[in-house]
Amino acid sequence: MRVLGAMVSIYDKLIIGFYFLFILAVGLAFRKLSKNTSDYFRCGGAMPWWITGTSAWMAGFTAWTFVGAAGRVYETGTLVLWVYYGSALGYVLVYFYTSTRFRRTRKVTWMEAVRARFGPETEQFYTWLKVPLQLLLAGISLNAIGVFMSIVFGMKMQATLISLGITVTIVAFVGGAWAVLASDFVQMFLVMTITIATAVLVLAQPAIGGLHGLIQKVPSYDFHWSELERSQIVWLWIATQLWFKFSDANNIENSTMYLMAKSDRDARRMVLIPLIGSLVGPLIWFIPSMAATVTHPNLAAEFPLLKVPHEAAFVAVAMDVMPRGLLGLLLCAMLGATLTSMDAGLNKNVGVFIRSFYHPILRPRASEKHQLIASKITTIIFGLIIIWLAVEVDRIRTINLFDLTNLLAATLLMPMALPLVWGLFYKRTPGWSAWSTAIVGFAVALAARFLLTPQRVQHMVWNRSLTPHEITDLLLVTTTFGVVLIGTAWFFFTTFFYDATSAEQKTRVERFFYDLRTPISASVEGIQGHDEILYRLMGSLCLVFGIFILLLTFIPNTLSGRLCFVFCGGVIFIAGCILYRLSVLKKRRAIDAIPETAMAKI
Numbered sequence: 001m002r003v004l005g006a007m008v009s010i011y012d013k014l015i016i017g018f019y020f021l022f023i024l025a026v027g028l029a030f031r032k033l034s035k036n037t038s039d040y041f042r043c044g045g046a047m048p049w050w051i052t053g054t055s056a057w058m059a060g061f062t063a064w065t066f067v068g069a070a071g072r073v074y075e076t077g078t079l080v081l082w083v084y085y086g087s088a089l090g091y092v093l094v095y096f097y098t099s100t101r102f103r104r105t106r107k108v109t110w111m112e113a114v115r116a117r118f119g120p121e122t123e124q125f126y127t128w129l130k131v132p133l134q135l136l137l138a139g140i141s142l143n144a145i146g147v148f149m150s151i152v153f154g155m156k157m158q159a160t161l162i163s164l165g166i167t168v169t170i171v172a173f174v175g176g177a178w179a180v181l182a183s184d185f186v187q188m189f190l191v192m193t194i195t196i197a198t199a200v201l202v203l204a205q206p207a208i209g210g211l212h213g214l215i216q217k218v219p220s221y222d223f224h225w226s227e228l229e230r231s232q233i234v235w236l237w238i239a240t241q242l243w244f245k246f247s248d249a250n251n252i253e254n255s256t257m258y259l260m261a262k263s264d265r266d267a268r269r270m271v272l273i274p275l276i277g278s279l280v281g282p283l284i285w286f287i288p289s290m291a292a293t294v295t296h297p298n299l300a301a302e303f304p305l306l307k308v309p310h311e312a313a314f315v316a317v318a319m320d321v322m323p324r325g326l327l328g329l330l331l332c333a334m335l336g337a338t339l340t341s342m343d344a345g346l347n348k349n350v351g352v353f354i355r356s357f358y359h360p361i362l363r364p365r366a367s368e369k370h371q372l373i374a375s376k377i378t379t380i381i382f383g384l385i386i387i388w389l390a391v392e393v394d395r396i397r398t399i400n401l402f403d404l405t406n407l408l409a410a411t412l413l414m415p416m417a418l419p420l421v422w423g424l425f426y427k428r429t430p431g432w433s434a435w436s437t438a439i440v441g442f443a444v445a446l447a448a449r450f451l452l453t454p455q456r457v458q459h460m461v462w463n464r465s466l467t468p469h470e471i472t473d474l475l476l477v478t479t480t481f482g483v484v485l486i487g488t489a490w491f492f493f494t495t496f497f498y499d500a501t502s503a504e505q506k507t508r509v510e511r512f513f514y515d516l517r518t519p520i521s522a523s524v525e526g527i528q529g530h531d532e533i534l535y536r537l538m539g540s541l542c543l544v545f546g547i548f549i550l551l552l553t554f555i556p557n558t559l560s561g562r563l564c565f566v567f568c569g570g571v572i573f574i575a576g577c578i579l580y581r582l583s584v585l586k587k588r589r590a591i592d593a594i595p596e597t598a599m600a601k602i
Contacts, residue, residue: 012328053273077222090249102258119431139389169383323561415441539580546573
């Protein structure tokens with residue numbers, strides 16, 4: 001049995017303590033920029049593409065990558081790459097077509113776009129289902145980082161979840177979307193540099209022998225997937241993952257980040273960051289988990305207290321190679337990845353609740369100031385709910401995080417996503433087409449859950465025994481494609497009833513699609529830029545955090561350990577220098593642009 005808590009040095013603990021203070025400082029730094037709900041939930045639609053693009057990528061990147069996905073990599077090798085490459089394929093369509101449509105909805109929250117497309121009844125249907133479901137997913141995400149911390153520090157799960165949840169809530173409460181996006185940008189550099197350093201250290205181990213040695217030593221099924229399960233199931237599973245990522249990237253709910261971009265051009269350019277990140281990132285993150293099959297072939301014996309020992313694959317290998325202090329930075333990166341997803345999700349759900357339920361239903365005459373105060377109070381309440389859900393998920397879950405996430409996607413998320421995908425491209429359906437399609441999808445998923453038992457599946461398909469992996473994946477495939485095919489057929493079937501809809505509804509739909517065809521104009525939309533202050537604040541944050549990491553080179557370590565800190569801190573410090581310099585140049589240009597008569601009055 002491996003006890004890792006005793007291996008954590010005082011340096012690691014101090015680094016994590018500083019990180020928590022830094023994240024809280026980010027919220028305070030941006031607290032004055034939220035003057036109304038548009039600022040609080042979407043930064044007034046005035047963010048540059050490189051900030052929104054970073055946040056769009058980081059929002060889907062949590063500790064689940066290093067826990068749930070890492071466990072799956074340990075079991076199946078490179079097959080999991082399709083989960084990420086499916087995202088890349090989805091982003092291709094977003095780049096060429098969907099991104100500008102998202103931005104042109106001109107809404108504060110994605111749920112308001114649902115109302116514009118399908119009507120207020122559908123808006124309420126989705127609000128009442130989506131908000132609780134998204135809170136549950138946030139709780140699962142928090143649970144993933146709790147697993148990570150419990151492995152490393154030997155901490156009790158409940159105490160870990162509570163402290164992390166409170167931190168996320170405070171950041172979202174104080175700074176709103178501004179703080180969420182700013183912290184995403186800084187944490188992107190931390191996550192990438194520390195995972196690159198970890199991968200290099202892992203490959204440098206004599207037991208691995210570099211990238212060539214790793215490829216030679218890992219189990220053959222890491223690259224030959226037919227050894228894991230029947231090839232037909234493998235390819236069906238891949239097709240399922242491709243659909244998940246396509247529908248996730250191209251449905252109206254995903255418009256949240258794009259609503260923050262200040263122009264059509266920024267909305268399109270921001271897609272490049274998650275697109276490239278989805279292609280390159282996994283090649284780095286998977287190395288430690290694959291190496292674990294060589295250096296830690298029996299994780300169950302090392303971590304008997306974990307419900308799913310394979311989820312410790314990344315951590316176990318990282319612990320072998322980390323110099324003093326670098327483990328603390330790695331944990332900060334994992335925290336950053338999870339906190340990024342959680343605070344973005346928390347902010348998004350609060351926005352939906354306030355703009356689609358509290359204001360129109362409970363307080364239709366509420367002022368902007370009243371709504372902003374209510375948003376902050378709701379942020380605290382939702383944060384507490386997420387913490388409670390994370391604790392409950394840890395108590396009752398019996399399957400690994402990877403399969404749990406897929407199960408929720410197939411049975412709950414997919415039925416609701418279908419009309420949000422097709423409704424963005426096709427307009428001749430009545431308002432009730434969305435909620436009725438979701439109900440049909442739920443019915444199909446429920447039927448599949450009870451009718452397609454493992455025994456029935458293996459008799460129906462091959463009439464011989466299937467492995468547990470094959471059964472799990474085949475159930476996922478049949479549920480997903482059943483929902484997609486029947487739900488899609490129902491959505492387009494409702495076309496026959498479009499002509500019978502009211503003139504008011506047709507006018508609303510026509511207006512929605514007219515907006516999708518109309519480019520965003522900053523002057524017409526009244527979009528106020530904040531480039532100078534954004535560059536200055538984010539440059540300052542990167543400088544502070546970069547200097548802190550560079551100072552860690554004084555921790556007693558080997559040369560390779562010190563170089564890791566130089567690399568991580570140096571990249572963040574240089575980014576801070578560039579951003580701060582750009583803020584100075586923008587300020588000078590703004591002053592030069594002021595007419596001489598105005599300067600004389602000043």
